[in-house]
Amino acid sequence: MKGDWAVFRKRKRDFHQLTPAWNILFNLIAGIFAFACVFPFLFVTIISFTDEKTLAKNGYELIPDQWSIEGYKYVFQTGDSLFRAYGVTIFTTVVGTVISLIFISLFSYAISRKSFKFRNFFSFFAFFTMLFNGGLVPTYIVATQLLGLKDSIWALILPMAVNAFYIMIMRTFYSTMVPDALIESGKIDGAGELRIFTKLVLPLSLPGLATIALFSTLGYWNDWFNALLYIDDPNLVPLQSMLMRIETSMQFILQNSQNSSLSTGLLQNMPQDTSRMAMVVLATGPIILAYPFFQRYFVQGLTIGAVKE
């Protein structure tokens, strides 16, 4: 024991490190901020498990007088719209991410190739969209009037499919990670461009692709703006957008409940606040559970993104 303490003291005096007082202060600052970041989610979870009457009497409390799972019960009883919204979100996230990956990886690979004659033109073609854009109204008019995306599932997918910034990141990634010699050797072995890309280049660029995929997945999962713009059909409402619609009233969820016999009497008895918070918890749950695992890759991705060509 004594030996351990000596080692501990010795380490504490290490000139590399902060003095104990500063270390405690830094821990406090970082710890309090980190807690403040997590706290609201805990709070909403507690509210979702609070009894509705207690809520009406005492407001949102950290330690409610009366716990209850009524909120969740109602959500599951009338939950068709929640599950449909889950379906819409999962579909757009999966399909959108795949489309994004295909479009972005192909484009950025081509402009990373020095042998590609038009690489500068296409690089600028993508880059310029980061500098200037038509704005919301013309984009909306093109999407609705020309492409007919109004009330279409593609309205949730296509507007977010390509992103010039990701293209820049991937181009940098290819040009630093994929050696020219590799491509040359593929050519000598008689492989076509598509074969070289899929068999030689893609395996090497998996970390970069994973990063783009993660960012894109998060973007699709959390999107509500495209739904706000383009979607009126209640069957196509994604998760975030549904939460938005029930923000002030649970009406939306009842209107779209298939248990219409159930819904007539339900609105009065429905634990509105707790049900709403239960939905927030159910919608946020997957991402909260998944993010500590993904965080590592995000950090790697941010580092890749920070590399400038």
Next chain:
Amino acid sequence: MNAIGRFLKDVIKNRAMLLFVLPATVWFLFFSYLPMFGTVIAFKEYRFSDGFLNSIINSKWVGFDNFKFLFATEDAYIITRNTLLYNIVFIIFGLILAVAMAIILSEIVNKRLAKLYQTGMFMPYFLSWVIVGYFTFTFLSMDRGMLNQILNFFGFESIQWYSEAKYWPLILVLINFWKIIGYNSVVYLAAIMGIDKSLYEAAMIDGANKWQQIRRITIPMLAPIMTILTLLAIGRIFYADFGLFYQVPRDSGALYSVTNVIDTYVYRGLKVTGEIGMTTAAGLYQSFVGFILVITSNYIVRRFNKDNALF
């Protein structure tokens, strides 16, 4: 003729790569370039008629009238002021806070605790603005919110947060920092981890203490990435985070004087009031000034240090 011939030959020679860029190119045409030409609406009195092209062609040309109307309203001043002021605060204090937090995390002795803090701070980045709006409501709700409960406990009156504009500049700034500081500090933390350790060793041999090391090594080594990120942010200074200004204040009309930014104004013009021409003018004003700002700020950085510039 010869030039065309050579061009066609190049096209054939590069056909594989041209096929590779095709899907994203089509996407860019429809979702980026066509809307750029669509800004011509800003100079027209837009009328929906049959089809996309017809609507644009048949609308009456009014020159700069839409801009004149826009800048004659008080809205133009309010949305410009709000967009700019919020972004300036976000850029300056966001930079200071993110770098400070990265340095704090990098210096904490117990690396496991530092990792835990970092994981906590990163969480808000994964949540949508809708969720953040709900979180905010649990604190600010008039009759049930935690903040009013605390106020009442200390004998103060409840405050109707969602209709008192004066509190919102502070609330929005705090919430924005809450959401992004963790994420941004990770970028700087990654850069700090990449700094050559021998620099610190050399400094220690020369007798530099921790603070001198931070001031003379860490911060200067972070300067390039700080410049690039700030430059990107300055280029976007005319753009506001729509979610922050729309979801968090719950689109409350009483707060428009401090929550209306160019993006929310354009959205409402399009979907609520339907003033297409004037709204497009506002959007074009935003894109155009944004464009000038990116070019200028990049030019200035180039003059000082070419390596730190964006392009």
